[in-house]
Amino acid sequence: MSEICWLKSRYNSGLRHNARWIKASGLKLRFCTNETQATRDKFVKKLQRLGFNISVNEVTAPAPAACRILKERNLRPHLLIHDELVPEFDQVDKANPNCVVIGDAADNFSYKNLNEAFRVLIGLENPILISLGRGRYYKETDGLKLDVGVYMKALEYACDIQAEVVGKPAKMFFQSALAEMEVEPQQAIMIGDDIVNDVGGAQQCGMKALQVRTGKYRPCDEQHPEVKADGYVNNLAEAVDIIVKQLHK
């Protein structure tokens, strides 16, 4: 049995030891992140500085997934994204845009910028909005911040359209990560703290998924009306322990 352990990108002090342990057990490991405030390069460098043995090609993130879609469908985006993410779209033709790509733009979510993205969309015969996630909000040291999903909904309503979501929990996002690892859904397991985006998304794709009781986890998640995790673990070490034991059975 070649079981695959799949970890999300939320880094904590325990993870780097766990990551090493997973790799030592011969399991493939992949970081699935909805991070759209930085390039994968910057993201990986930050993790490396924290002691992680991780490379850019072990990370699945929304921006490169969006770039693939843009190329496949000859789409030229107007970008409403964070300044730090712009280099991910360096190789993409952005002249005379025929779609909008929205990410977690943070302070770039000004009235002016949202109007500009809206005008591009409303001017298209067939408006296409690609959203790098559908998150509602996240926590930073100075408080809760609105996430990309909120502004996606705003533009959806303004133009009476449905966005195409590229990040978690989109099925396609997990599928492309599985393809990159060359494994089937039933060979992989997702571990994450977000009941909808991590657990629900992975399950929709046919994977098993554990929710870790840290980070975003809230006790009420265990009674979530739509998503039921395949298991709960108190921390990442416990998850890794279970998986590795399972492997050696």
Add this chain to the structure above:
Amino acid sequence: MSEICWLKSRYNSGLRHNARWIKASGLKLRFCTNETQATRDKFVKKLQRLGFNISVNEVTAPAPAACRILKERNLRPHLLIHDELVPEFDQVDKANPNCVVIGDAADNFSYKNLNEAFRVLIGLENPILISLGRGRYYKETDGLKLDVGVYMKALEYACDIQAEVVGKPAKMFFQSALAEMEVEPQQAIMIGDDIVNDVGGAQQCGMKALQVRTGKYRPCDEQHPEVKADGYVNNLAEAVDIIVKQLHK
């Protein structure tokens, strides 16, 4: 038969003559506006400068309707509105807010301000969001601009709540205008250029409604999937003509 003519507030050169004609015919006239970028005072002064014979108490607008609701329900709002509208809320207690009121805040729709409104809502046991309209966008000389409804949808999604809409097309908005005029819905007629907010809203309230083929009107409105006007007129003069003739039958 005491028929009531009901005009929306979009001012054009023909309207002031029509308004005089309506009043001379003994009809009651009321301006129903979703204007939330200025106080009624400023709004009326602008119309008066254009030659309109109109007073503040002939205007039904979302902000005073919201103020009544706030007082009735002991609500203390956090305001996300246009600077020019703030005086309408002068008499309202805003300490320790237990709801959010959102209007067409235009440039005040910054990421920072939207986060602040969100944090108030998410911190409440029972989050209440009152929206001064549900418009998607409007046209200004420098192009299309996103309207309050878009940001209402954003906060609804962020907090997983439903806003209470105070402006057109809310039934309550038309009802309070009718009450102020002391007439029944079947005695009144709405004339407006917006198929959903003007025509649909008034019909929901039991009134008849004409769509005027100017301003926001688009030919496809006549095939709108949900709203069918009771009649179409090419301009306001034509509507007034029909109504006055009807009156003298």
